[in-house]
Amino acid sequence: MDLDAHGGNKRVFQRLGGGGGGGGHSTVDTRQKVCFHWRAGKCNRSPCPYMHRELPFPAAAAASNGAPTKRFTGGSTWGRVGNNNNGSSSSNHNRVIRRPEKVCTYWIQGNCGYGDKCKFLHSWSLGDGFRLLTQLEGHQKSVSGIALPSGSDKLYTGSKDETVRVWDCASGQCMGVINLGGEVSCMINEGPWIFVGIPNIVKAWNTQTNTDLSLTGPVGHVYAMAVGNDLLFAGTQDGAILAWKFNAATNGFEPAASLIGHNMSVVSLVVGANRLYSGSMDHSIRVWNLENLQCIQTLTEHTSVVMSLLCWEQFLLSCSLDQTIKVWVATESGNLEVTYTHKEEHVKIENGIFGMPMNLNVNPLIWMSTLLGVLTLCGMPDSEAKPVLLSACNDNSVRFYDLPAFTERGKIYAKQEIRSIQLGPGGLFFTGDGTGQVKVWQWSKEPTSASF
Structure with missing residues (x-):
């Protein structure tokens, strides 16, 4: 996008210097050379014999006035199953090439001398x-969960630093720190309940009754949780999905089922349309019937870890380390099929791509952070x-x-x-x-x- 943070004005990518083509500097336009000190943000020559602006790309001269280049080209709805148009048509030859947006490092440190x-x-x-x-x-470490329980004026945040912090929503002040003794991999809320996944345990807190429970059964990290049909589901590092049912008589949770099917860690869960959807490091999405907890479909269109799932109206959206967001819709047979695939651009890769560690003592999230x-x-x-x-x-x-x-x-x-x-x-x-x-x-x- 070409918008800034102050109401929609175009960003300033060009700082025109003394060599902009005025008298005495006609050689600048002839040489068409950009000052590399200016590119680095530290040219102090005035006037500078080189250009203080980027040369226009050939495609930019023929392109339109900055219209968005990444849009759904299959129409105004997700209506056509199998439309995987990612904008790779021949029209890309006329696409405007923009410099990637980047936050100023010196501004972050509070000492950028260029200002506006x-x-x-x-x-x-x-x-x-x-x-x-x-x-x-x-x-002190990555925030892995945020919860806003109903009926509470507190915000709860969980972190890899093995704590949950409680914030007052009126003042923004931290009201307390809960030490858990294990890093938080996920956190959700349902009604007054907060559920926190730490290694080998799910912690359950009722913010209205101050009930504090520990649900055992998970093996390794608990990466994802969801609630549906009066059941709490937890996706675990060993590939299982554990389910607990709330017992109102005892005000506690009792083990209800273990859903087996994924052969690697379950890292995303969502409930919708009387179904439980699970995404895994085995690259698949499994669809489970909430009534009998049986797997009724396995989706294998992603080519890497399925990181997140979202139910929205009649659609299921999924995202992956394969750089794609897929939109799924049910066909007449009831099965889900991809109706649109969006491919993200400009995502990073660090330290190369390594093979998946099979040792459960190795945190797969560390491995996943090396992927794009x-x-x-x-x-x-x-x-x-x-x-x-x-x-x-x-x-x-x-x-x-x-x-x-x-x-x-x-x-x-x-x-x-x-x-x-x-x-x-x-x-x-x-x-x-x-x-x-x-x-x-x-x-x-x-x-x-x-x-x-």
């Missing part, structure tokens, strides 16, 4: 319609009730897409990758990143109070 003339972003977001309200500091792809999906309405998809990638960004067109409308940036996104009331949403920082955002047409 800096060619990099001085903001944690790019786009309009949403804004950063506040930042919550305290966690999409980490988390979250869907929500904007301030005008239009559907927006949030897609967190491991290039430390979250992309915003208008649905169903998949038109990009903005981005959020972080120092490290964002793995947790949680919706809140009144257009609020929360993100947690790898540094332990939690940011509070809000959709809004007009500026509002900074409290949450």
